[in-house]
Amino acid sequence: MAAPDVQQPLSAIGCDACQSAVQSDGQQEVSFLLLDQLTIPVISCDEHLEQFSSFCGLTTEDTADLLHHRPAGGLSCPSCRLAPYNSPHPLVQVQDGAILPMACPKHQSEIVQRFHTGIQTQYQLTASLDTTPSL
Numbered sequence: 001m002a003a004p005d006v007q008q009p010l011s012a013i014g015c016d017a018c019q020s021a022v023q024s025d026g027q028q029e030v031s032f033l034l035l036d037q038l039t040i041p042v043i044s045c046d047e048h049l050e051q052f053s054s055f056c057g058l059t060t061e062d063t064a065d066l067l068h069h070r071p072a073g074g075l076s077c078p079s080c081r082l083a084p085y086n087s088p089h090p091l092v093q094v095q096d097g098a099i100l101p102m103a104c105p106k107h108q109s110e111i112v113q114r115f116h117t118g119i120q121t122q123y124q125l126t127a128s129l130d131t132t133p134s135l
């Protein structure tokens with residue numbers, strides 16, 4: 001698998017649904033990824049949101065939850081609340097799609113970190129399965 005990278009150009013997104021979601025610039029409904037103490041507003045298509053949250057979920061004992069509406073109580077981080085108005089946000093490549101985290105820089109890098117850790121974990125799981133000698 002190619003190394004995931006931030007700051008992908010839009011043309012690098014292979015998923016049409018992702019492209020139109022991230023290009024709609026606020027028109028698209030924002031989903032919320034709940035992971036441990038984090039609540040991260042994200043924009044993407046359903047499929048890649050699921051993938052993103054499942055990778056992030058590998059980094060927690062808990063589960064990563066996706067909400068398709070604003071969580072009760074809203075966002076606890078004041079900077080995240082303002083984040084949608086403070087551009088730009090980096091695109092995070094998820095397989096052939098991409099997600100746009102609409103969080104403050106701190107939480108943005110935190111969730112991207114989690115995502116990358118999740119990919120590593122997944123990779124190691126797969127690799128160790130491959131090398132397990134069959135009896």
Ligand SMILES: [Zn+2]
Pocket residue numbers: 015016017018019044045046047048097098
């Ligand atoms: Zn997509």
Ligand SMILES: [Zn+2]
Pocket residue numbers: 077078079080081103104105106107
């Ligand atoms: Zn924040």
